[in-house]
Amino acid sequence: MEYLLDKYKPLVKRQARTMYLIGGENDDLIQEGMIGLFKAVSSYRPEEGAFFAFAELCVTRQMYTAVQASNRMKHAPLNSYVSLDEEPQILTEQNPENLIIDRENLEKRYEQIHRRLTDMEKEVLELYLEGKTYEQIAGMIGKNEKAVDNTIQRLKKKLDKDEKRC
Secondary structure, X not given: OHHHHHHHHHHHHHHHHXXXXXXXXXXXXXXXXXXXXXXXHHHOOHHHOOHHHHHHHHHHHHHHHHHHHHHHOOOHHHHOOOOOOOOOHHHHOOOHHHHHHHHHHHHHHXXXXXXXXXXHHHHHHHHHHOOOOHHHHHHHHOOOHHHHHHHHXXXXXXXXXXXXXX
């Protein structure tokens, strides 16, 4: 297996140069391609054709899937959230007057978001931001994991919509 991985690594590198991964580097694509190559080695059946063609297909599909996932930006709202409990670094570098104004604006923004959320959404968001798993959240609020997932998806949409307004 090691021999095949080494032999076909140039194929992986060539394919990686033809694609772009948002938020990633060429090495990330190469790594995805190597995963595709490993899958090809593991699942190849000689009676179904040449290994090179099969390996090329597996590598390309693995990389393409990674590129599609990076384009989706599915988790962008929660992955790029700004904690409302902590003051941004910029605030500490400003004069006291601007600091008070910024703090009031931050509190106002927090209240606006808070008013738009249901009680369940508020509770789920708090627990999610504390790092709890869906299973833990479900147990704590007495709902099933699907209800927690649906709530988090609604939260993402609401927070994303609010973020675009600002």
